[in-house]
Amino acid sequence: MSNEAEKQLFELLQELGVSTSTNQLTEIYKETYDNGMIGGPYVWQKEFHDMGFSHKERAIIAGNRVGKTRTAAAEVAIHLTGLYPKWWAGKQFIQPTDWIVAAPTNELCRDILQMALVGGMVEGEKSPDGTGWIPANSIVDYGWRQCGVPNVMDTIRVKHVSGGTSLCTFKSYEQGPVKFQGVARDGVWLDEEPTDYEIYTESLTRTLDKNGLVLFTRTPLFGMSDVIKHFTDGGAGIYYKNVTWDDAPHLDDEAKAQLLSSYPEHERDTRAKGVPMMGSGGVYAVPDELITCEAFEIPDHFRRVCGIDFGIDHPAAACWIAYDADADVIYVYDCYKERGQTAAYHAQAIKSRGKWIPVSWPHDGMIRDKGGGVALKDQYMAQGVNMLGFSARYDDAKGGGQSREPITLEILERMRTGRFKVFSHLSDWFEEKRMLHRKDGKIVPERDDIESATRYAVMMIRCARNFEDEFATKQSSVDYSEYSPLQGF
Secondary structure (H helix, E strand, O other), X not given: OOHHHHHHHHHHHHHHOOOOOOOHHHHOOOOOOOOOOOOOOOXXXXXXXXXXXXXXXXXXXXXXXXXXXXXXXXXXXXXXXXXXXXXXXXXXXXXXXXXXXXXXXXXXXXXXHHHHHHOOEOOOOOOEOOOOOOOHHHEEEEEEOOOOOOXXXXXXXXXXXXXXXXXXXXXXXXXXXXXXXXXXXOEEXXXXXXXXXXXXXXXXXXXXXXXXXXXXXXXXXXXXXXXXXXXXXXXXXXXXEEEOHHHOOOOOHHHHHHHHHOOOHHHHHHHHHOOOOOHHHEOOOOOHHHHEEOOXXXXXXXXXXXXXXXXXXXXXXXXXXXXXXXXXXXXXXXXXXXXXXXXXXXXXXXXXXXXXXXXXXXXXXXXXXXXXXXXXXXXXXXXXXXXXXXXXXXXXXXXXXOOXXXXXXXXXXXXHOOOEEEEOOOHHHHHHHHHOEEEOOEEOXXXXXXXXXXXXXXXXXXXXXXXXXXXXXXXXXXXXXXOXXXXXX
């Protein structure tokens, strides 16, 4: 094994943190649910499990040591045994299940996945000690793989509460896509990146007949891969969770600092936050800490404007900013993103943040609905949203254009100079910021709904208003009919 492989294995073993004395399924995922692993999963872990009810494909794109491997292992063990906790709101199987779990190599399959599910080997015996997620008394039988690596399991059979027996088959990506073909499965868990995207598609295919599940867990050390892109692109039945060290209460500040110092600087965002490693490809290549601030009550004299991205073929999003003109600082204080809803639904969400706040919108707001023939902008106006009378564009001093690059560079410069701040609780905003990247010098317009809304708001900051304006005090709308998009009122 190479030095790099040994390093990766050591880090993964540290992440796993498998108990050697007691079964994890009964001790950690107890019947009671509270806000921590002692008595139940973390909030983000429960959300991940719950989403299995409505989402066929789920991914955890995360930093090291946050618990992504143990989260997936816990779910696989629960489906194999049928031992569903009372708090479980995800998909349930009432009969024995058939699963594939896979890792990049046979060694990692043994030392990570096998260890997670059944524990280590009984000293002096070739049998599992049952210290993994599957209770020892639920393990019926197991087989071994002849692959040149000792103690690699091929299958385990697990007692299901229905009275039958579940099957779990271990595979490695070294075997190639053909080994992932075959019979229908109830679920597949892929840990880390498959060497061939076809491995993922074959795994997905195996679950179609049984309406099964696909789980994917990854620390994206090799950038925006095809599988990660599949999840970040989104779509029906697809869910992914970006998890950072801040989502892992078991890591205190001292532990985080110690871990961070052990990684090269160019790896730190990936290791701590699950940001795909893209080097200079990151659009907003500044640390989150540089732009984060704690939420505060917006002073009345701060000017506000909202930006909206309509979400014609992707989620609709909105972003609210407040501008401190005295300090020349922009604050992102709220955001919103929702897929598959009507203009009336989104309009209500926007108005609830302040009906008086002007709303900036992109040029596609003039696209007319195929059914009613009403432009998107006008649909929102009809719902009482305070839409600006023209689409987002620069003022005359900046050429009056609408291109993306200049405003992106302006925001980046503000970030670097401390003049752009984001409230710390806006996890969806930070998630998009981490994923936004360039390819061949161009910004990849994917998973950028809130980011786009942010740009539209910043671009039209000259139209921002505050509570000291007469129109705001009266909760009325401004008449923008006499406003020039280039010259102002």
